Amino acid sequence: MGISLGLVGLGSFGGAFAPLFHSHPLVDRIAFCDLEPERVRKFSEDPFYQSKFHKGDEYLSLDEICGAKLDALVMITQPWLHAPQCIQAMEAGMHVYSAVPISSVPDGDEILGWCDRIVETSRRTGRQYMLGETTYYHPQAQFCRRMAAEDAFGDFVYAEGEYFHDVDAGCNLRQVSRSRSMGAAGQEWKVNSAQYRERGVLTGPMHYPTHSTSGPVCVMNAHALKVTAYGWRNRTSDPHFASYSHSNEFALFQMSNGATVRIAETREAAGRMGKDSETFRVMGTLGTFSEDVWHTATRPADLGNIQYDNLPKPTSRTLTRGEMFTPLPPEVEFAFMKAMHRGVDEAELQNRDFNPTGHGGSHPYLVHEFCEAVAENRTPAINAWEAARYMAMGVMAHKSAQRDGERLNVPDWGDAPQ
DSSP states (O other): OOEEEEEEOOSHHHHHHHHHHHHOTTEEEEEEEOSSHHHHHHHHTOGGGTTTEEEEEEESSHHHHHTSOOSEEEEOSOGGGHHHHHHHHHHTTOEEEEOSOSOOOSOHHHHHHHHHHHHHHHHHHOOOEEEOOGGGGSHHHHHHHHHHHTTTTOSEEEEEEEEEOOTTSSSOHHHHHHHHTSHHHHHHHHHHHHHHHHHTOOBOGGGSOHHHHHHHHHHHTOOEEEEEEEEEOOSSOOGGGTTBSOSEEEEEEEETTSOEEEEEEESSSOSOSSSOSEEEEEEESSEEEETTEEEEOOOOSOOTTOOGGGSOOOEEEEOOHHHHSOOOOHHHHHHHHHHHTTTSOHHHHTTSOOOOOSTTTTHHHHHHHHHHHHHHTOOOTTOHHHHHHHHHHHHHHHHHHHTTSOOEEOOOOOOOOO
């Protein structure tokens, strides 16, 4: 018997994941939940979902769907709702998948409090929590974790993570803000957010840090100990940044493995530096990954009796996406292909290569990891403890930037229990 999932939040982002969760071979029942009835009907009446949709599995509130007998809930809702909703679901006995970040409110101490409650609730209830951080399953991150498992980096020395997302570029953040302000949840947030402004609490880009912090952390399997950070304040009276202390923030972290990590989060800076706007680089004594290139020093472990002229020359190799991705199980890939290419004959699909899509190809991997973790009742890769590490780095970097670079300790909740 397969698992049962409820999809909570059926906007454009939630809708992008719905076909994948429905199609996963381990899922045999799917339910739909949204505050907007027309969104629920869009999916519950779609013939594509009928094979795993049970009549009556339509819900208009989290309270309602938490009363259903489901194994897990997938929360792709407004970011300020993530933490309380996930806690409610775990308390109701369900595993949870959360869109990023753990929490998105202007108060850093409140965010750290949610991190603490997420970890404590997952530990106490035995319910699994997984953060849907896309960078974790970018092909670059998958490749680097394989290299790290082989000790090909040697000792980690330095890493960089960055998310260059100008307010007016690509996914326009002004439009995102307007979209999130609509609907019942958006109206509620207008009231709540005003309370932070009245208290003089200002947010910053580091309160949305997971796209930049997750790469170095997941590859090095290390956590931050201390941070010093600085920020750039908007100088144009742009109303988008009225609730921001800084529109750009930059941090330097001391890590638990002795390495140094630089993180950059920008919202008011044109273009990008390097190949990608959302990326990371990792440097080791024997291997370095940067811009899809793998560099090796090819030094032997013991240099004591080696003549300098006899040392092997360093090498560099440019990698393709196909080389960097780790294949999914064949039956999972084919199920996803059918979902991604509706109406295409299965015989024709058999001759096609699987091409992961969605935020660097991460979406299918996120779905598979969560479904498999629920079915096996095991700790998922991006668990509560891992997610808290990504979030705490950003919170403390923002605090440091507000204090003109004061060196601060970064809290940590330890490793996930095995």
